[in-house]
Amino acid sequence: MSSAPFGTRPAGPAVIARTAPLFTGNDWDFDTIRRIHDACEAIAGPELGLSWYPNQIEIITAEQMLDAYASIGMPLFYKHWSFGKHFAQHEAGYRRGLMGLAYEIVINSDPCISYIMEENTATMQTLVIAHAAFGHNHFFKNNYLFRQWTDAEGILDYLEFAKTFISRCEERYGHNAVESVLDAAHALMNQGVHRYPRKKRPDLSSEQRRERERQEHQERMYNDLWRTLPAKTQTGKPDPQAERRRALLELPQENILYFLEKAAPRLQPWQREILRIVRHVAQYFYPQRQTKVMNEGCATYNHYRIMTRLSETGQINEAAYLEFLQSHTNVIRQPTYDDRHYGGHNPYAIGFAMMTDIARICTEPTEEDRAWFPDIAGSGDAMGVLRDVWANYRDESFIAQFLSPKLMRQLRLFHVTDDPDKPELRVEAIHDERGYRRLRRAFARQYDVAWLDPDIEVVDVDLEGDRKLILHHKVLNRVLLNKDDAMRVLQHLADLWGYDVLMKEVDTATGAVLKEHTASARPTFF
Amino acid sequence: MHIIDRRLNPGGKSLANRQRFLRRVRDVAQRAVREAAREKDIKNLGKDGNVTVPVDGVREPKFSRNPSTGVQDHILPGNKTYIEGDLIERPPGGSGGGGGSGEAGDGGQDSEDSFRFVLTREEFLELFLEDLELPDLAKRRLAVVETEALRRAGYTVTGSPANLALGRTLRNSLSRRIALKRPKAAEMEALEEEIRALEESQPDAVILDELKAELERLRTRSQRIPYVDPIDLRYRRFEPYPRPVAQAVMFCLMDVSGSMTEHMKDLAKRFYILLHIFLTRRYKHVEIVFIRHTDHAKEVDEETFFGSRETGGTLVSSALVEMKRIIAERYSPEDWNIYAAQASDGDNVSSDGATSQELLRSSILPACQYFAYLEVGDEGGPRAGFVEHRTTLWRTYEPVSKTNSVLAMRKVNHRRDIYPVFRELFARKAGQEAASP
Numbered sequence: 001m002s003s004a005p006f007g008t009r010p011a012g013p014a015v016i017a018r019t020a021p022l023f024t025g026n027d028w029d030f031d032t033i034r035r036i037h038d039a040c041e042a043i044a045g046p047e048l049g050l051s052w053y054p055n056q057i058e059i060i061t062a063e064q065m066l067d068a069y070a071s072i073g074m075p076l077f078y079k080h081w082s083f084g085k086h087f088a089q090h091e092a093g094y095r096r097g098l099m100g101l102a103y104e105i106v107i108n109s110d111p112c113i114s115y116i117m118e119e120n121t122a123t124m125q126t127l128v129i130a131h132a133a134f135g136h137n138h139f140f141k142n143n144y145l146f147r148q149w150t151d152a153e154g155i156l157d158y159l160e161f162a163k164t165f166i167s168r169c170e171e172r173y174g175h176n177a178v179e180s181v182l183d184a185a186h187a188l189m190n191q192g193v194h195r196y197p198r199k200k201r202p203d204l205s206s207e208q209r210r211e212r213e214r215q216e217h218q219e220r221m222y223n224d225l226w227r228t229l230p231a232k233t234q235t236g237k238p239d240p241q242a243e244r245r246r247a248l249l250e251l252p253q254e255n256i257l258y259f260l261e262k263a264a265p266r267l268q269p270w271q272r273e274i275l276r277i278v279r280h281v282a283q284y285f286y287p288q289r290q291t292k293v294m295n296e297g298c299a300t301y302n303h304y305r306i307m308t309r310l311s312e313t314g315q316i317n318e319a320a321y322l323e324f325l326q327s328h329t330n331v332i333r334q335p336t337y338d339d340r341h342y343g344g345h346n347p348y349a350i351g352f353a354m355m356t357d358i359a360r361i362c363t364e365p366t367e368e369d370r371a372w373f374p375d376i377a378g379s380g381d382a383m384g385v386l387r388d389v390w391a392n393y394r395d396e397s398f399i400a401q402f403l404s405p406k407l408m409r410q411l412r413l414f415h416v417t418d419d420p421d422k423p424e425l426r427v428e429a430i431h432d433e434r435g436y437r438r439l440r441r442a443f444a445r446q447y448d449v450a451w452l453d454p455d456i457e458v459v460d461v462d463l464e465g466d467r468k469l470i471l472h473h474k475v476l477n478r479v480l481l482n483k484d485d486a487m488r489v490l491q492h493l494a495d496l497w498g499y500d501v502l503m504k505e506v507d508t509a510t511g512a513v514l515k516e517h518t519a520s521a522r523p524t525f526f
Numbered sequence: 527m528h529i530i531d532r533r534l535n536p537g538g539k540s541l542a543n544r545q546r547f548l549r550r551v552r553d554v555a556q557r558a559v560r561e562a563a564r565e566k567d568i569k570n571l572g573k574d575g576n577v578t579v580p581v582d583g584v585r586e587p588k589f590s591r592n593p594s595t596g597v598q599d600h601i602l603p604g605n606k607t608y609i610e611g612d613l614i615e616r617p618p619g620g621s622g623g624g625g626g627s628g629e630a631g632d633g634g635q636d637s638e639d640s641f642r643f644v645l646t647r648e649e650f651l652e653l654f655l656e657d658l659e660l661p662d663l664a665k666r667r668l669a670v671v672e673t674e675a676l677r678r679a680g681y682t683v684t685g686s687p688a689n690l691a692l693g694r695t696l697r698n699s700l701s702r703r704i705a706l707k708r709p710k711a712a713e714m715e716a717l718e719e720e721i722r723a724l725e726e727s728q729p730d731a732v733i734l735d736e737l738k739a740e741l742e743r744l745r746t747r748s749q750r751i752p753y754v755d756p757i758d759l760r761y762r763r764f765e766p767y768p769r770p771v772a773q774a775v776m777f778c779l780m781d782v783s784g785s786m787t788e789h790m791k792d793l794a795k796r797f798y799i800l801l802h803i804f805l806t807r808r809y810k811h812v813e814i815v816f817i818r819h820t821d822h823a824k825e826v827d828e829e830t831f832f833g834s835r836e837t838g839g840t841l842v843s844s845a846l847v848e849m850k851r852i853i854a855e856r857y858s859p860e861d862w863n864i865y866a867a868q869a870s871d872g873d874n875v876s877s878d879g880a881t882s883q884e885l886l887r888s889s890i891l892p893a894c895q896y897f898a899y900l901e902v903g904d905e906g907g908p909r910a911g912f913v914e915h916r917t918t919l920w921r922t923y924e925p926v927s928k929t930n931s932v933l934a935m936r937k938v939n940h941r942r943d944i945y946p947v948f949r950e951l952f953a954r955k956a957g958q959e960a961a962s963p
Contacts, residue, residue, distance in 0.1 A: 067539040084547030336604020414605040418598040424613040479596030488587035
């Protein structure tokens with residue numbers, strides 16, 4: 001595998017003889033696309049060592065791209081007004097020229113579907129194919145989160161099922177009934193994912209066996225003497241009844257949608273199925289939320305490598321390469337915090353910078369790099385390291401592990417804290433010797449979905465009383481929930497649950513209840 | 527690798543989502559459309575309109591952290607001057623921003639503005655005319671009145687030369703010629719050439735005779751099998767089919783005598799525009815006839831209609847006579863759905879009353895689908911639906927409207943009354959009480 005940095009390319013088997021350009025000018029046709037794909041493949045495979053799902057490239061119009069946007073990029077999706085709202089927003093932005101359209105949408109499926117727009121020039125198509133059909137595709141196929149949580153083979157079939165199921169429900173129970181379930185489910189979507197892979201549920205026969213074994217064990221251990229011990233008073237001990245109830249309901253449960261699907265007392269089977277669908281969709285997108293920087297970084301780094309190689313071997317001419325560079329530099333631009341265009345961190349910029357930086361550490365390490373990254377510094381095999389990174393990290397762990405001091409200096413990162421009790425903001429750390437580790441830790445945390453999403457759990461149900469559902473929000477750093485939205489979501493939750501809901505915001509440090517919200521079910525579904 | 531061209535797939539996949547969204551914000555959209563109908567420039571009415579949707583109605587709430595509580599961390603790029611421990615003055619506008627940036631941290635979704643949603647023309651009109659309906663459509667057997675039209679319907683073996691389907695005929699001829707083995711011209715020429723060549727060199731009598739016989743055989747064959755036979759002929763066939771009449775004519779009658787102010791004309795114009803939008807929705811062709819009158823009536827173009835102001839007496843019957851004449855000349859009630867709207871301040875020469883009434887009763891109303899009389903008043907005047915004194919014309923029309931539901935009467939003083947009155951006039955099943963002012 002070739003491992004030299006860009007530009008200096010040693011002679012070797014990976015070097016492709018200069019050939020005729022794949023295309024000249026802006027126009028393309030299907031044959032061009034095929035040649036482009038094959039040329040990219042010849043680099044991505046043998047040279048970069050990527051592996052991918054089979055590619056399916058679909059050519060669509062700008063209007064269809066807007067359509068695809070509106071349904072979170074999926075080729076088929078159930079119908080809901082919120083997608084119409086997003087469509088209207090995108091369309092308005094697009095028409096007023098506030099927003100460009102993405103050049104591509106790529107879907108984590110097997111085969112991996114990349115949409116490319118007919119308006120793109122041949123160069124852009126090359127870029128998009130290198131970016132999506134190889135970069136993203138490789139990431140989808142190899143990253144552990146996607147491997148663990150998503151079923152690339154099944155997703156399109158599942159969405160087909162979801163779409164049909166929901167439209168049947170609409171026919172049968174009316175648009176409004178379905179819409180209110182979907183509204184409620186969407187509100188809880190972020191609380192509808194399993195964050196950790198769970199133990200496989202035991203099936204009935206093994207349950208039986210376990211029960212018998214427990215029985216035998218107890219019989220063996222039985223000693224009549226124990227009976228004579230005085231009974232302990234129950235104070236301070238957890239109520240076994242309540243413990244058992246909670247265990248049966250699998251409480252505490254952070255996947256609220258899952259809990260409702262299984263335990264909400266008044267939902268119809270079809271309503272449960274809709275919750276399930278929304279939950280599956282949320283789960284499918286959960287890895288994407290955790291890997292924005294890495295995913296875009298992987299795609300951007302690989303398209304850069306492929307395009308550069310195509311240019312070196314004369315497969316794209318200089319005009320095309322310049323066009324590519326212009327669009328590439330636009331994509332990886334990171335405005336500074338005081339720039340008018342600053343809108344947070346650009347995942348393309350951070351991702352690409354980090355990937356390039358890792359490659360540099362592997363091949364041309366400095367003393368500092370050797371100290372910070374003893375495992376990879378000077379290893380020489382940049383692609384090998386990168387492939388390993390792409391497979392085994394998510395944004396948070398990736399940044400915590402691989403953001404180098406050099407890059408922090410280059411980006412001139414600094415850390416500001418905003419404590420409402422203090423009159424001023426405070427600069428906690430900057431890109432210097434004292435600050436690197438703290439800065440990196442704080443930065444990584446900004447990409448930790450588990451840290452960003454409020455930590456909310458269903459903790460108990462008053463089964464013998466009024467069936468009130470009790471939730472806790474574990475408050476970190478005294479950051480409470482947005483009240484208005486929280487009330488709205490709780491209302492949805494109460495509607496699904498069918499009875500009252502109480503949410504306590506509990507400080508993790510002190511255990512004090514900082515705030516309480518309640519909601520009562522409306523007769524929406526029943 | 528597969529390449530699939532999806533461009534031919536129908537777009538508008540999110541149309542259904544758009545419709546659901548529209549249904550969701552229907553009330554907002556409906557209000558915006560009514561607002562537009564009242565306030566907007568008339569010419570732009572019916573073009574697509576913006577609807578500003580307040581966030582509240584279409585909010586998608588999520589549990590999120592409130593960035594203005596607790597300690598927030600911001601990691602920012604592009605440090606130039608700060609070192610660790612520096613204190614930065616809180617940027618104006620409160621929390622959520624580090625160092626003057628718009629960085630809202632996570633979950634700061636509460637700044638989502640209400641946004642504008644553009645209605646297409648169709649959607650706009652759909653909402654605009656939502657519960658309007660032309661009264662008594664059935665009476666005119668709209669669904670039954672039809673004309674004949676022709677459409678292509680394959681081929682036939684008979685027909686006029688003008689309809690000869692040349693391609694089809696020649697195709698038949700060719701297959702017949704092949705089937706019957708008609709010799710080609712080129713074949714015969716080649717044979718002749720061969721014979722000539724043989725004759726010039728040393729003629730072998732036997733072969734020459736054979737060849738000549740062969741040529742003769744081919745000649746007779748080609749004569750016996752014609753190039754085009756009547757049996758090949760095909761004609762394009764046309765089939766008549768019934769086509770529903772979808773046309774309407776709208777008569778705009780207006781008194782332009784000195785007493786009609788610009789304001790009154792504006793009211794009238796708004797009413798006509800509404801009527802026109804309404805009719806174009808229902809019919810393929812809508813024609814408009816403008817008739818203005820003082821003591822004599824005249825058909826004019828739109829500009830003159832609304833622009834001119836004349837003096838002289840007022841004779842309403844003259845306009846009705848003119849309308850009757852035009853109907854007789856150009857718009858047979860058999861083929862046309864006729865609508866009329868008359869705007870007037872209600873003045874009329876009292877001697878004209880009986881004539882007008884009679885004209886209306888005997889000729890105009892029987893031809894009309896609907897005749898709306900709109901009495902326009904001064905801006906300061908009483909609101910719609912309340913008439914303090916009855917004008918000459920009102921008193922003329924009132925008895926007719928009592929007995930004939932085709933005639934409806936309303937009084938309008940203010941621009942904002944136009945749309946409600948229009949809606950009332952054309953609302954579903956408004957027929958019975960249409961006469962009461």
